[in-house]
Amino acid sequence: MGQAPSTTSSRATRPDIAEQLAEAIFGGVYAPGDFVPKELDLCETYGVSRSTVRSALQSLVAAGMIKRISGQGSRVQELAQWHLLDPRVSDWMARFAQPNPRIRQEIFAFRVAVEPFVARLAAEHATAADLNEIETAYLGMIKALESSDQCHQDVSHDDYDVAFHEAIFSATHNLLWSQISHVLKPAIALLVETSNHSADELQDSMERHRQLMEAIRLRRPEEAEQAALRVLERTGLDLGIDSIFATPLSHLRLPGALPPAS
Known part of the structure; x- marks a missing residue:
């Protein structure tokens, strides 16, 4: 199980949590089948509200990269489920998928x-x-x-x-x-x-x-x-x-x- 991605490159005011999680997923920190950190853990890591975390996770759900499972958390989907031709996902892919x-x-x-x-x-x-x-x-x-x-x-x-x-x-x-x-x-x-x-x-x-x-x-x-x-x-x-x-x-x-x- 991977660890929460570093926030060293976070924006000074409001980090782009979806992008940082996407970077970790594309980079293999979280492989298909792994769970990303829970909402409360992400809130503490990034110092943001739960609604902000939920919005970030929902954007990854919409991208096909994770699936929300009631009572368990958010699990990384298989690559075939990712919407690679979605403009934001393709941008992440170009910047983060090198490995x-x-x-x-x-x-x-x-x-x-x-x-x-x-x-x-x-x-x-x-x-x-x-x-x-x-x-x-x-x-x-x-x-x-x-x-x-x-x-x-x-x-x-x-x-x-x-x-x-x-x-x-x-x-x-x-x-x-x-x-x-x-x-x-x-x-x-x-x-x-x-x-x-x-x-x-x-x-x-x-x-x-x-x-x-x-x-x-x-x-x-x-x-x-x-x-x-x-x-x-x-x-x-x-x-x-x-x-x-x-x-x-x-x-x-x-x-x-x-x-x-x-």
């Missing part, structure tokens, strides 16, 4: 299933303005690598990387895919920020991003799909999550996609 390998794997598997199809749509529907957004993000990544702090115009390489993928989602000109890109932004950022790159790996990654950009610019949907897979293959290698690519890229098929014509 959780399962969450990284789940996000990565989702991206592998979705992003090649999105790249295909972008190659079919991208406008000149969309291509400019993609290229601007790509050039930002390149410029950032030329700086010792990996920043260009006060924007980090990782932020340009996230913007690159977000621009591809927007280039589909599908309302839902564009909205999903905003929801997924923290999740994509989580994988980008937790990838450890050497200089050689970054150059390889940039070349894969360039090929994806070019396939979209030249309106070659199949090439864009394969290029997106190659970008994700590099991400998987950097994260140590490469088993999903045991099958050659040319033989991978998206869930629900039609088999090749015989």
Whole structure:
């Protein structure tokens, strides 16, 4: 059973109890099946009223992260119950989930299933303005690598990387895919920020991003799909999550996609 999270980072006036409990849950202090501290213990720890604690716990209930059990307390739910696409939960995930390998794997598997199809749509529907957004993000990544702090115009390489993928989602000109890109932004950022790159790996990654950009610019949907897979293959290698690519890229098929014509 975990201990109550530290309040050293609490706000001076009113701590965000829900956020601090979320940090402890995402960080593994409280695993699924564990109970978080009882209401009275949280009141004493944070120096707040019981109504404030109940409000914080209710926000975690609404996020699917805990379940209130009468007479027992609040128990952490299984990961499958968490509302990971809720904006606040996805923000917590991006900031606090770094130690959780399962969450990284789940996000990565989702991206592998979705992003090649999105790249295909972008190659079919991208406008000149969309291509400019993609290229601007790509050039930002390149410029950032030329700086010792990996920043260009006060924007980090990782932020340009996230913007690159977000621009591809927007280039589909599908309302839902564009909205999903905003929801997924923290999740994509989580994988980008937790990838450890050497200089050689970054150059390889940039070349894969360039090929994806070019396939979209030249309106070659199949090439864009394969290029997106190659970008994700590099991400998987950097994260140590490469088993999903045991099958050659040319033989991978998206869930629900039609088999090749015989």
